[in-house]
Amino acid sequence: MKVLVINSGSSSIKYQLFEMDNEQVLCSGIVEKIGLPEGIITHKTFDAAGNETKNKQELPIPDHKVGLAEVVKLLTDEKIGVISNPDDISAVGHRVVHGGEYFNETTVITKEVEEKIEEVIPLAPLHNPANLQGIRVCKDIFPKAKQVAVFDTAFHQTMPERAFRYAIPEELYQKYGVRSYGMHGTSHKYVSAAANKYLGKEGASSRIITIHLGNGCSMAAVKDGRCIDTSMGFSPLAGLMMGTRSGDIDPAVIFFLENKLNMKTDEIYDLLNKKSGMLGVAGASDMRDIEDRFVEGDTAATRALDMYTYRIKKYIGAYTAAMNGLDAIVFTAGVGENDAGVRRLSMQGLEGLGIKIDLEKNNIRAKKIEEVQADTSHVKILVVPTNEELEIAQQAVNLL
Ligand SMILES: Nc1ncnc2c1ncn2[C@@H]1O[C@H](COP(=O)(O)OP(=O)(O)O)[C@@H](O)[C@H]1O
Ligand SMILES: CC(=O)OP(=O)(O)O
Ligand SMILES: [Mg+2]
Numbered sequence: 195m196k197v198l199v200i201n202s203g204s205s206s207i208k209y210q211l212f213e214m215d216n217e218q219v220l221c222s223g224i225v226e227k228i229g230l231p232e233g234i235i236t237h238k239t240f241d242a243a244g245n246e247t248k249n250k251q252e253l254p255i256p257d258h259k260v261g262l263a264e265v266v267k268l269l270t271d272e273k274i275g276v277i278s279n280p281d282d283i284s285a286v287g288h289r290v291v292h293g294g295e296y297f298n299e300t301t302v303i304t305k306e307v308e309e310k311i312e313e314v315i316p317l318a319p320l321h322n323p324a325n326l327q328g329i330r331v332c333k334d335i336f337p338k339a340k341q342v343a344v345f346d347t348a349f350h351q352t353m354p355e356r357a358f359r360y361a362i363p364e365e366l367y368q369k370y371g372v373r374s375y376g377m378h379g380t381s382h383k384y385v386s387a388a389a390n391k392y393l394g395k396e397g398a399s400s401r402i403i404t405i406h407l408g409n410g411c412s413m414a415a416v417k418d419g420r421c422i423d424t425s426m427g428f429s430p431l432a433g434l435m436m437g438t439r440s441g442d443i444d445p446a447v448i449f450f451l452e453n454k455l456n457m458k459t460d461e462i463y464d465l466l467n468k469k470s471g472m473l474g475v476a477g478a479s480d481m482r483d484i485e486d487r488f489v490e491g492d493t494a495a496t497r498a499l500d501m502y503t504y505r506i507k508k509y510i511g512a513y514t515a516a517m518n519g520l521d522a523i524v525f526t527a528g529v530g531e532n533d534a535g536v537r538r539l540s541m542q543g544l545e546g547l548g549i550k551i552d553l554e555k556n557n558i559r560a561k562k563i564e565e566v567q568a569d570t571s572h573v574k575i576l577v578v579p580t581n582e583e584l585e586i587a588q589q590a591v592n593l594l
Pocket of ligand 1 (some may be wrong): 203204205206407408409437479480481482483485527528529532533559
């Protein structure tokens with residue numbers, strides 16, 4: 195059974211085509227820097243022995259629709275394509291970021307499901323539209339395949355009320371579902387399970403903090419394999435500082451912008467979602483650009499990194515308290531897996547909590563699970579490459 199997985203992030207589309215009979219990856223790729231002047235598509239095909247052939251192109255990719263069209267071209271290309279007939283694909287698994295109160299499980303996509311994903315767009319304005327586009331394009335191109343949605347919010351459904359409720363009038367939760375949902379759940383689930391397995395703590399008691407640092411960033415406190423708290427909230431705007439999102443901010447700033455600067459609601463929305471974070475503070479959203487400037491001693495980039503990593507530390511403190519201790523920290527996603535500098539700065543000055551990184555071991559871009567703590571550290575520090583696509587494909591197969 196061949197399953198295609200489409201993972202549309204805010205700045206990227208990742209995809210993998212699996213032969214699920216033996217979980218073999220037939221091809222995989224990433225469309226990066228969507229919306230920036232210079233987009234990149236990296237497409238890899240694999241033969242039965244796992245040997246890789248890579249194809250890289252640079253071209254402007256203004257939005258997710260253009261990106262998806264390029265992906266489909268590559269999948270069906272005469273020379274390097276891996277499918278000759280779209281009907282070869284039995285299912286397409288889609289990452290959907292926000293399921294609102296409607297979905298806490300993997301679901302076959304029907305017209306009603308599509309409408310509900312559309313209805314909660316205001317809760318995930320950078321993501322659900324891209325997720326929907328992916329669903330619609332794939333329905334057209336793979337009409338025989340079952341379309342399946344795997345929701346980012348699902349893993350966080352185990353949070354207790356004290357963690358997911360906001361201190362606002364009860365009616366807003368009861369009537370309108372105003373509460374914290376959390377995102378990146380597929381990734382937090384995958385890497386926490388992988389870490390538990392690696393540490394020999396599957397099914398045992400364990401206290402792990404997972405730190406997903408991509409363009410969007412979030413952390414989760416995972417106790418005994420279940421999420422008990424997470425930093426994103428009602429929408430993916432909450433929590434950590436991100437590529438273009440502010441993360442936590444005093445809501446009074448919004449009233450100030452309205453009253454003092456006469457900004458409209460959608461302008462403020464845009465400001466906090468698309469013009470803030472690393473972009474707002476240092477003028478660039480891509481961490482590779484920030485790192486280059488940090489190395490050159492750029493003041494704004496240095497300040498932005500200091501803010502970004504300080505907030506990670508604060509959440510580590512909070513979640514260590516919430517779990518009454520900590521066994522392991524897990525870094526993952528684009529920045530978490532590749533950026534030794536961010537890991538180093540985030541772990542600096544946490545010796546008081548028994549957390550100490552080894553600078554030499556940390557100096558890696560992780561392709562598999564790596565341990566980067568110092569010998570004297572009481573807490574393990576792992577870098578675990580996430581694989582949201584495999585997790586989605588497995589869930590799609592289980593459902594079907
Ligand atoms: N080698 C690297 N060093 C530092 N940051 C990197 C590196 N490779 C990728 N990144 C960063 O990862 C981020 C994208 O992560 P990713 O998980 O793909 O994001 P998303 O899924 O949110 O689109 C970008 O900010 C990019 O700069
Ligand atoms: C929810 C979210 O922020 O996703 P991504 O990091 O893929 O943009
Ligand atoms: Mg992502």
